[in-house]
Amino acid sequence: MTVSTPLFLAEPHSFPLGESLPPKNVHAVSVSIPTWDEIVRYMKGDKDIHGKLQADYPRFYQHALVSKLNNAVLARVEAPQSMRCMIFPSKDGMKRCGQHLRKNADTAHSIQEIKFHLIQDSSKENSVWCRFFSVLFPEKSTKYAEEFWGFLGDGISSRHAEFCLERFTFMSSLSLDATFRTNSTCNDVEKIPAVPWEQSDSETKDEIKNLISKWVTSNLPGQDPVRPRDVFLYPKGMCAISALARSLVPTSPIASEAVVFGWPYGSTPKCIKGSGFERFTFHDQGTSEELDQLEASLALGRHISCLFCEVPSNPLCATPDLNRIRRLADQYEFVVVCDETIGTFVDVDVLPYVDVVLTSLTKIFSGGCNVMGGSVILNTQSPFYGQLRAKLSSVYEDVIYPGDAEVLLRNCIDFPARVQKAGRTGMAIANFLRAHDAIAKVNYPTMVASTPLYEQYRRPSGGYGSLISIVFKNPNSAIRFYNTINLCKGPSIGANFTLVLPYSQLSHAHELDWAESRGMAKHIVRISVGLEDVDALIQRFSQALTEVERFEHEDANGGCSHICGTN
Incomplete structure (x- = not known):
């Protein structure tokens, strides 16, 4: 099976801060954060950074469409301005969120659970999918709500939120608290949109x-x-x-x-x-x-x-x-x-x-x-x-x-062919990086202590994958590399386009010292190899490593060795 490469990958390059990855995609699950300092500030909750993001990994934030549905719920039930909302596709998810908030925050009496659903006669598909479950909580409990959203992933998807928004006026709400019971604002069943999918679910x-x-x-x-x-x-x-x-x-x-x-x-x-x-x-x-x-x-x-x-x-x-x-x-x-x-x-x-x-x-x-x-x-x-x-x-x-x-x-129809192509390119890039003097360690299944174990479980025609991580001898060289490399930079892995990320700075931002004490370097850089042309990718890595060499030469000769953003 052949692999079709999306047009924007023909010439791989970095994107400005906040651009969705893939670009211009409202349901993208990654976002461009192109400098090390911006990653650090992102993890510190810098509003200037977050205000520029057109997307993000869905467990890390509330998608714009999800936020819009949150606000619609708060407005419908006339919630106090200090209340916030999170929405789930299942009652169980709502219940677990409520339990998490009651366990971790002193706000049990303020937490409300509300179901929204269609009550008019409609198609079975509309009736099944035009419903959701919301948890209302005080703003001071936001930290715990975001923790639940991030670690368990029970939140509603952006497409599902969009679907419900289009039908929100036809929905009524149910709650144990009568204050939060509301009726639909439109009762003309003929106006309920048809479902947008063609094949049966x-x-x-x-x-x-x-x-x-x-x-x-x-x-x-x-x-x-x-x-x-x-x-x-x-x-x-x-x-x-x-x-x-x-x-x-x-x-x-x-x-x-x-x-x-x-x-x-x-x-x-x-x-x-x-x-x-x-x-x-x-x-x-x-x-x-x-x-x-x-x-x-x-x-x-x-x-x-x-x-x-x-x-x-x-x-x-x-x-x-x-x-x-x-x-x-x-x-x-x-x-x-x-x-x-x-x-x-x-x-x-x-x-x-x-x-x-x-x-x-x-x-x-x-x-x-x-x-x-x-x-x-x-x-x-x-x-x-x-x-x-x-x-x-x-x-x-x-x-x-x-x-x-x-x-x-x-998306998944050509999965095997994409895995094989990305794996071949991954191997070529891992070998290229291993040869560079500035890099202390390349983590790839063929280059780690457990290689013999991987071989035991590798399929006869299987490869070694598209994920690589590298550790530079000089931590500041990792920052220069990340800031310089002209490839997509942001969270997630396995995309059809190559993604680079300073992994620990995002995944272990609040426990960097502990993670490093257990072998996860603070300045480790993760590379998820995509479907782009292998020569074009190696050229991008070569250019970034040339900048690293220039930086290390200047540093060795008394130049400025400080790079903003290291921690």
Whole structure:
């Protein structure tokens, strides 16, 4: 299958602060933050920075369309000016948000939960999707509400918010508090717009699950094909993680412990830790020594419910020893969960070693950088299969807005070909960067200590992926590199265009010293390689490294070594 490269990628380049990535896309899931100082100020909540952003990663902020729906709710119920709002596609998401706020903020009596829905006769599709659940809370609790929105991902999508806004006048509200019960302001059912999707919602989602089940099925002998019924779709990758984690919390406190093994994406441990387990352990190095410690404690009677890991990890590209973890899981009866978002269904074959596979479909599965999604895939040969399927099925609610599913399906059709192309380019760029004297470390599956482990789980035709991270010998050189490189710069990975980001400065901005003490350098730079021409990309990296060389030469000869923005 050929890969079509979007027009704006023909000549890869950086964009001004605040430009949505992809450019001019109202539903973009990344945004241009082109200098190191702007990243630092962004994470400090600088209003001058945030005021210029046309987009952002949807879990990091309230999209303009979501904010507009928030304001419509506040206006409809005549809420006090000090109240704020967050909106969810599910009642469960609303309830969890309310619980989080009551637990963490002294405002329990001020929190209101309101359902909006159509009451007029309308099409089934309008009735199902023209509803949402809102939490109203005092402005002083905003920090805790944003924390919930970011770590768990339950919030409404921008497309779903847009859909509801177009029908808001036809919607009524329900609440335990009569003050917040309102009637629709328009009752002419003939004026309710038709739904904007063409294919039935169930058919679209079935097609996505069919593709995932085909691609994730193991190549190894004796492995059963994955069935579409064992693929559960979620609106975001973090929704998939949190839903699964909640389902793994046991009723007995004895085994109520979750383990995260290896250094995963920054929000993952926070999400799992907040899912309801009595205990949480983070083995952040993912080494054989830490497996020794785990095994020794299990042998002494420790009970754990589950272990989460990544293959390979984001952004260090490390691979855990899944064979040994599987043996321990079989012996001590705990669930193994692997997030293979970076490895992809195309490059790695992890299913035989784990009970559950997690994936953020937002990333390279979509590639379009314009829609969110996540999946949970159950291994039918897992000893926990029946238990896991029953538990997930009993609580599962399909809240993926059909318009998002439609975009996701359209984007993912050429997924294998895109993975292969981006992987070949990623390998070329990783080799190019490794040869440069200014760079102390290149993290890529072929260039880290766990390379032999990655090889064990790589498919026969699989590659090594499109994610790279680098650490410069001189931290200020990392800043010069980032400020100079003429490529898209912002959050997210797996886009069809290359994205560069000073990873720790965003994901660990409030814990930089701790993260560095555990091996995550403050000045690590993450590179997500896209579909652009490999020679054009290497030229961009070469130009940025030439600037690094010039800076280091000036510094060595007594020039100004300070670069604004380092911390």
